[in-house]
Amino acid sequence: MSQSLLKVTDLKKAYGAIQAVGGVSFEVQPGEIFGVIGPNGSGKTTLFNSMLGQITPDTGRIELNGEDVTQCGPLELNRKGVGRTFQTLQVFGKMTVRDNLIVAAQEHKGTMFGRMFAPGDSGLGGKADALIKRFRIEHVADKKAGELSYGQQKLVDIAMAFMSEPDLVLLDEPCAGVNPSLVGGISTLLKDLNRNPASGKKSSFVVIEHNMDFVMDLCHRIMVMVEGKVMAIGTPAEIRGNKQVLDAYLGA
Numbered sequence: 001m002s003q004s005l006l007k008v009t010d011l012k013k014a015y016g017a018i019q020a021v022g023g024v025s026f027e028v029q030p031g032e033i034f035g036v037i038g039p040n041g042s043g044k045t046t047l048f049n050s051m052l053g054q055i056t057p058d059t060g061r062i063e064l065n066g067e068d069v070t071q072c073g074p075l076e077l078n079r080k081g082v083g084r085t086f087q088t089l090q091v092f093g094k095m096t097v098r099d100n101l102i103v104a105a106q107e108h109k110g111t112m113f114g115r116m117f118a119p120g121d122s123g124l125g126g127k128a129d130a131l132i133k134r135f136r137i138e139h140v141a142d143k144k145a146g147e148l149s150y151g152q153q154k155l156v157d158i159a160m161a162f163m164s165e166p167d168l169v170l171l172d173e174p175c176a177g178v179n180p181s182l183v184g185g186i187s188t189l190l191k192d193l194n195r196n197p198a199s200g201k202k203s204s205f206v207v208i209e210h211n212m213d214f215v216m217d218l219c220h221r222i223m224v225m226v227e228g229k230v231m232a233i234g235t236p237a238e239i240r241g242n243k244q245v246l247d248a249y250l251g252a
């Protein structure tokens with residue numbers, strides 16, 4: 001088997017007496033779409049924030065392409081190829097859609113100074129336009145992001161994560177608050193980006209999501225977390241057929 005893109009080993013994080021993540025291990029392969037599901041409070045966000053460098057785990061190890069990144073902060077991880085979307089929208093409402101995408105890539109490149117003193121697209125306009133086309137939001141490219149519908153802003157938010165040509169994208173509830181009629185479209189888009197990456201480079205996704213139909217349709221493998229621990233890891237069919245998972249979570 002080829003080297004895992006992401007390898008998490010025995011990760012633990014407690015908040016006082018609450019063991020939010022209690023010894024979680026899993027691996028994500030290059031090009032894989034990996035789902036993380038579980039009831040509220042099962043530790044998904046804590047795990048995600050550890051993988052993004054936003055919190056430091058108490059113990060355990062996180063490797064990216066074989067490199068130990070457990071102690072890396074968010075910007076360092078971003079430069080090493082980790083992109084993310086947020087549960088709540090992070091678009092700049094007063095900037096155009098196109099400028100939002102350009103800024104997302106500028107932050108990745110660390111050209112904040114250049115952005116302040118040398119307006120323009122820093123050579124990123126072509127990449128922004130290609131993603132805008134890919135996401136089928138050409139008709140709103142020059143509109144202020146704050147004027148768009150929630151669903152359209154969500155698409156902009158997801159597109160922003162792809163501007164830095166990441167190896168790994170962590171998607172935090174991409175369907176949250178989205179009109180059900182748009183959910184299928186997001187799934188199709190993510191599958192297409194996974195199969196035919198914008199950069200030509202394979203990227204993997206880790207997705208936290210409560211919408212089960214979406215997760216089962218999108219993900220190659222799924223990890224079920226319950227009370228900070230891994231209950232099961234398997235294909236959608238295996239997870240659907242797992243009696244313990246059905247009893248603890250899906251069967252409700």
Ligand SMILES: Nc1ncnc2c1ncn2[C@@H]1O[C@H](COP(=O)(O)OP(=O)(O)OP(=O)(O)O)[C@@H](O)[C@H]1O
Nearest residue numbers: 015018019020038039040041042043044045046047
């Ligand atoms: N900053 C914090 N301080 C104290 N306790 C926290 C903190 N963050 C999370 N917790 C607790 O850790 C546990 C795991 O929470 P976490 O948010 O990781 O779960 P989750 O699976 O993402 O939940 P949800 O699906 O509701 O987002 C919960 O009991 C939660 O109350």
